[in-house]
Amino acid sequence: MSRIAGFTGHQSLEMTNILSDGLIRGMGVSSIKLHSFGEDNINFVIQGKAQSFYTQNLWVVLDGLIYNSDEFETTQNDAELIGILYLRFGFIGALERLNGDFGIALYDGKTDSLYLGRDRLGVRPLYWTLLDNHLAFASRPLPLAKIHGKSITLNKGFVARFAVCHYRYFDNIPDESPYKEVFQLPSASWLKWNNGKISSGIYWQLEDKPDLEGTIEDLASRYKFLLLDAVNRRLQKVCKPAFTLSGGMDSSSVLACASHNTGQRFDAFSSVYHDKTYDESQDIQVMLSGPVQTWNPIQVDNPDIFQLIQRMVTAHDEPVATATWLSHFLVCEAISKGGYDAVFGGLGGDELNAGEYEYFFFHFADLQGQGYDDNLTTEIKAWAHYHDHPIFRKNSEIALATLSRVVDTKNPGRCLVDPQRFNRYSKALNPDYFDISSFLPIMEHRFSSYLKNRTWQDLSRETAPCCLRAEDRQTKAFGLYNIAPFFDDRLVEFMFRISGNLKIKNGVTKVLLREAMKTILPEETRTRIKKTGWNAPAHLWFSGQGRELLLDRVHSQHFQAKSVFRMEEVLHLISEHEQIVQSGINQENHMMFLWQLLNLDVWMEAIQT
Structure with a gap:
């Protein structure tokens, strides 16, 4: 297990103790070392297998792995390699040369600057927060939320999205976290803290280049x-x-x-x-x-x-x-x-x-936009032949109706929010808790291809x-x-x-x-075409005895006191889910909503206690 955390700023001994104790408690384990560097300008918390490297004026901590270290001179570990690349190319230049999954913190004592960096696709996490005039960072968000005091403030926008939106919308705002005062460093991003000021940016992005030629x-x-x-x-x-x-x-x-x-x-x-x-x-x-x-x-x-x-x-x-x-x-x-x-x-x-079923629609949109009508007809027929389902039907009429919802045919490559998916459970949210209509999902549009934009939307x-x-x-x-x-x-x-x-x-x-x-x-x-993947019979988990346990929970005082959901709609969905499961009819159930509801309630209860 590898995790990193730290904080910076000219702070008193009392503030140092508050920050370090809060981070260590938040990490939740005992195998942690606290390292102070400079005149109390920077303190790093290192857990387990996290790598570190330091010299008189430089300290690097790394959560993750670097995969192209063989392309550079031999070093003791990946953290040392990052330090060497920083001295030679600067922090952004170092990030641009790395192939890896990483969250990095680097402190330069000569300039009294702290740098944070995250890998291109966000395989490893990294979060940060401000407390007075101190910046703290960690591989996990909860330790940072805890240093703000006894009462943790949740991000109501995140809570609302998790409560009633499809899971695809949880991360539409990449720099947010579930906690109001904690921010996520987005993938392919860097942050610099110097003299109480923050600067940030991205060091890698995909460009809309021509498709490769060849057989x-x-x-x-x-x-x-x-x-x-x-x-x-x-x-x-x-x-x-x-x-x-x-x-x-x-x-x-x-x-x-x-x-x-x-x-x-x-x-x-x-x-x-x-x-x-x-x-x-x-x-x-x-x-x-x-x-x-x-x-x-x-x-x-x-x-x-x-x-x-x-x-x-x-x-x-x-x-x-x-x-x-x-x-x-x-x-x-x-x-x-x-x-x-x-x-x-x-x-x-x-x-x-393009393995997800919904990618078919965006491929259809590209064929349609390019005027390949014969290819489009052939592909829709083949899609229906191989992938028809008793609940999720596949035919030409459904394909064209879906296209009208999810792409903008007048703006090549522009994908749209699917209103059927986005609004399905919006009535279950208590409008007094959060106005979900104020959330307008951002849809990426950097490519001329619908399929590429949809893919990048999923990745980012x-x-x-x-x-x-x-x-x-x-x-x-x-x-x-x-x-x-x-x-x-x-x-x-x-x-x-x-x-x-x-x-x-x-x-x-x-x-x-x-x-x-x-x-x-x-x-x-x-050559297998059928796709199952990491699915599970979760619809059964909220039926029968599972339904009774869930009802006990939603009727409890602590659930209703949170005021996140509209009780009448929640009870209706639980009842309807039970009817669908017990009847065995081919109809989409409410398993995903009930899973999210239970998870959200367990988390909020844990935070409050």
Whole structure:
């Protein structure tokens, strides 16, 4: 486990004690060292495996790993490399040269300046706050919230979004945190504190460049090299890795690449279910005779979600975005008992390779905008053929109706907020708590392609931030590194120059990845179209006895005293969810809303106590 924290400013001994004690208590562990540097100008808190480097006038602390250290002169550790690059190129110049997952704090004693930096995709977290004339930072937000006094002030906008919005909108404002006085350093960003003043900016961003030319074989070869290298560089930084494994392309590709690079087989862990709708055990079998040394299926069916959510919220410092992460939490717990130090997974593969179902619509919009009407008709028919669902139907009428909601056809590349998704549960929020209509989600529009804009929206403001945060919190809770090779910035830059026709074709997603993984993945896995992923039968968790426990909670005095929800609407949704589940009818239920409600209430109760 690696975490960093610190504070700066010319403070009294009393203020130093307040800040250091608050940060140490907030980190919640005993294996912490407090280092003072200079004339009480800077103090660093270092936990566990966090790396540090210092000279007479320079101190660096690092939460994370640098993967291209071999490109520079030999150093004792990654923190020393950062210090050397800073002295040679400055802080921004150093960040621009790093390939890694990191939160960095660097103090220059000569200029009395503190710098903070975060990796390009936000794999590692970093937060900061101001108290009087002092800046404090930490890898987690709660320690920073605690140093402001006994009463922690929540960010009402975040609470409201978590209460009634789809999880994609939780991170639409990248510099916010769940706590009013604590700010998140956005991905690919830097911050400088000097003489009581803050300056900040970004050091990396994607540009709208022409798609790469070449045959699919040539481009797949380049993709294969980058993915193999991304996996290999990460393998070299850990001692005993474990791999999460589903039946899909992403986690399977990461594991297969690791085996291809090393000639070794690795231990894999999967969540499995008795309900075959969610269970991928059969799909996983083909991997067991190849790159898997020992397969560890973790049974998840009807867990004690109330007890588990308590534990998860403690690990997260905030409510947990989706029920997906309960299964992941149990998998991480199992991995931690085997002496492993890192967890490799396929997070990011869906975004880079257009693997999410909704990416079809934005590919359709690109085809429509380019005048490829015949291709559009063919793709819609193939989409409906492969992906029709009893609840989520697929046909031409639905495709065109969805396009009218989610893209601006008069403004090439501009994606829109889906009003059906955004407003679905807005009536459940108490308007006296927060006016959710005042929240207007920001939609990225830096590319001429709808698909690329939608993908960047997911990477920067929607799916990736909350998933990366959850993966980081849960692996660290069990003393593990989280490793996500698809978030290698070289892969990201490459895939944003790949045409949509090489991501989605004939109703099949991840076209270029499938081509790149020839001879590496088993053919059954490489050519599989069905997608399940990290889903779980969470609708059952809020039915029957789960419903009764949830009703007890929402009828309690402490729940109603928070005044976040409109009780009549909450009770209606709980009742309707039960009717849908018990009837077995093909109708969308309210599992996601109920998961968010329970998580939010558990978190708010924990903060208040």
